[in-house]
Amino acid sequence: MSFESLGLSHNIIKSVRKLGFLKPFLIQEQTIPVILSGKDLIGIAQTGSGKTACFVMPILEKIQNEDVKKDRNIQVLVLAPTRELVIQIDEVFRAFTENLKREIRTMAVYGGVSINPQMKGLFGVEILVATPGRLLDLIEHKALSISQIRYLVIDEADKMFQLGFEEEMNKLFAMMPAMKQTTMFSATLNEKVEEIKKRLTIEPVLVEIKQQEINIDQIEQIAYHVTDETKGPFLRFLIKEQNIKQALIFTSSTRIADHLVEKLKKNKIPATAIHGQKSQGARSTNLKNFKEGETQILVATDLIGRGIHIESLNFVINYELPRSPLDYVHRIGRTGRANESGTAITLVTDGELQHFRTIQKKMGKKVDLIYTDNVDLHGY
Incomplete structure (x- = not known):
C-alpha cells in the first residue's frame, strides 16, 4: 500500500x-x-x-x-x-x-x-x-x-x-x-x-496492531559503560581508534544532536545533524552527503532516523538511549540490512543502566557491558 x-x-x-x-x-x-x-x-x-x-x-x-x-x-x-x-x-x-x-x-x-x-x-x-x-x-x-x-x-x-x-x-x-x-x-x-x-x-x-518482531540476529551489539563526563571523549576515541568510516548516531533531542556535531567537528571528525528543526533543504543535503560518503558521521533524532534507509551501513551508535525498547530495535535496525552484518554500539551511563536492562529484557537479547574506566581519553 x-x-x-x-x-x-x-x-x-x-x-x-x-x-x-x-x-x-x-x-x-x-x-x-x-x-x-x-x-x-x-x-x-x-x-x-x-x-x-x-x-x-x-x-x-x-x-x-x-x-x-x-x-x-x-x-x-x-x-x-x-x-x-x-x-x-x-x-x-x-x-x-x-x-x-x-x-x-x-x-x-x-x-x-x-x-x-x-x-x-x-x-x-x-x-x-x-x-x-x-x-x-x-x-x-x-x-x-x-x-x-x-x-x-x-x-x-x-x-x-x-x-x-x-x-x-x-x-x-x-x-x-x-x-x-x-x-x-x-x-x-x-x-x-x-x-x-x-x-x-x-x-x-x-x-x-500487534507488536512486530524485527530480526536483529545479524547485528552485533556492543555496550560501553561511560560517565556523563567521558561519554563525548569516549565516542571520539571510538570513532578514531576503530577507524569507523561511517556511522549513524542517535540522540534523544535536537539540542544534543547539534551540540554533538559541534564537538565532533572541533575534533576533526566530519559530522552533520539531521532533525526536525533543520530546514527541508538542509535535511535533504545532509542526508545526501551522508549516503554518498561525503560525511563520516550523521547525527539524528528518532523522528528523522526512521526515514533513513541505507543499504550498507556498518555502524549505528546510541549516544543516548531512546524512550522505548521498540525505538531501540528500530534504531539498530538501520544497520545489518540486505543480509549484511552490522554493529550497534550503545553508550550507557549509570543513570541509564536500569533502562538498558529493560531494553535487553524486552528485546530478548543480552548485551555485554564493557567498562571504559581504564581507557586513556587524553586528547579526545
Missing part, C-alpha cells in the same frame, strides 16, 4: 517523500483513512510503531484547506504525558508543514521552563502540543482557550493516568466542546482508556 492510496494529497506526500519514508507502517495504513473520514479513533500500538504520523498527516490534510481566524483559540490540541514526547510530536508536525497550502503554526508547551515566553508565543497557534499541567497553567493565565477545539489527540493515553494526570485531564475535558474529533493512542487497551471513552461520550473505531 502507498501513502497516496490512503487519501493524502500531494502536499502531504511531498513531505513524506522528502523525509524519506517509502511506504506506510501498518498502523498508518489502518488509522489514517479513519481520521480523514472524521470518525473518533483509538489506536493500540507499541511506542515506536509510527503512530505519531498517524494523526499528524490526516489532521494537517484537513486543516490546510480551512481559513482560520488568528487568535488564541486552539483548533488542534495534542496531549502527551512528558516533555520529551511533546517536543517529539511538535517536531513531527513541523516536519510535515513545509509543503502545505498555507502556513500553519504549531507550538509545544510543557513545564520546567518559564511560562512567559510560552504565553507570548501562543497568539495565532492552531496546533498545540502540551502536557496537561502546563496547559492548565496557560489557560488560567488566559493565554489561550480550548473551548473551540475541533481535534483532540491524546497520546499514550494509558500513561496519562499511570503518571497521575487524572484530575488535570478531567478539568481539561470539562473545558472542551462536546463536538470534536477525538483520537487516542495507547500501548494497551485498559480500564483507564475505557474511562476516557466514557468521560468524552465517544464510541471510537478501534485499531489494534
Whole structure:
C-alpha cells in the first residue's frame, strides 16, 4: 500500500517523500483513512510503531484547506504525558508543514521552563502540543482557550493516568466542546482508556496492531559503560581508534544532536545533524552527503532516523538511549540490512543502566557491558 492510496494529497506526500519514508507502517495504513473520514479513533500500538504520523498527516490534510481566524483559540490540541514526547510530536508536525497550502503554526508547551515566553508565543497557534499541567497553567493565565477545539489527540493515553494526570485531564475535558474529533493512542487497551471513552461520550473505531518482531540476529551489539563526563571523549576515541568510516548516531533531542556535531567537528571528525528543526533543504543535503560518503558521521533524532534507509551501513551508535525498547530495535535496525552484518554500539551511563536492562529484557537479547574506566581519553 502507498501513502497516496490512503487519501493524502500531494502536499502531504511531498513531505513524506522528502523525509524519506517509502511506504506506510501498518498502523498508518489502518488509522489514517479513519481520521480523514472524521470518525473518533483509538489506536493500540507499541511506542515506536509510527503512530505519531498517524494523526499528524490526516489532521494537517484537513486543516490546510480551512481559513482560520488568528487568535488564541486552539483548533488542534495534542496531549502527551512528558516533555520529551511533546517536543517529539511538535517536531513531527513541523516536519510535515513545509509543503502545505498555507502556513500553519504549531507550538509545544510543557513545564520546567518559564511560562512567559510560552504565553507570548501562543497568539495565532492552531496546533498545540502540551502536557496537561502546563496547559492548565496557560489557560488560567488566559493565554489561550480550548473551548473551540475541533481535534483532540491524546497520546499514550494509558500513561496519562499511570503518571497521575487524572484530575488535570478531567478539568481539561470539562473545558472542551462536546463536538470534536477525538483520537487516542495507547500501548494497551485498559480500564483507564475505557474511562476516557466514557468521560468524552465517544464510541471510537478501534485499531489494534500487534507488536512486530524485527530480526536483529545479524547485528552485533556492543555496550560501553561511560560517565556523563567521558561519554563525548569516549565516542571520539571510538570513532578514531576503530577507524569507523561511517556511522549513524542517535540522540534523544535536537539540542544534543547539534551540540554533538559541534564537538565532533572541533575534533576533526566530519559530522552533520539531521532533525526536525533543520530546514527541508538542509535535511535533504545532509542526508545526501551522508549516503554518498561525503560525511563520516550523521547525527539524528528518532523522528528523522526512521526515514533513513541505507543499504550498507556498518555502524549505528546510541549516544543516548531512546524512550522505548521498540525505538531501540528500530534504531539498530538501520544497520545489518540486505543480509549484511552490522554493529550497534550503545553508550550507557549509570543513570541509564536500569533502562538498558529493560531494553535487553524486552528485546530478548543480552548485551555485554564493557567498562571504559581504564581507557586513556587524553586528547579526545
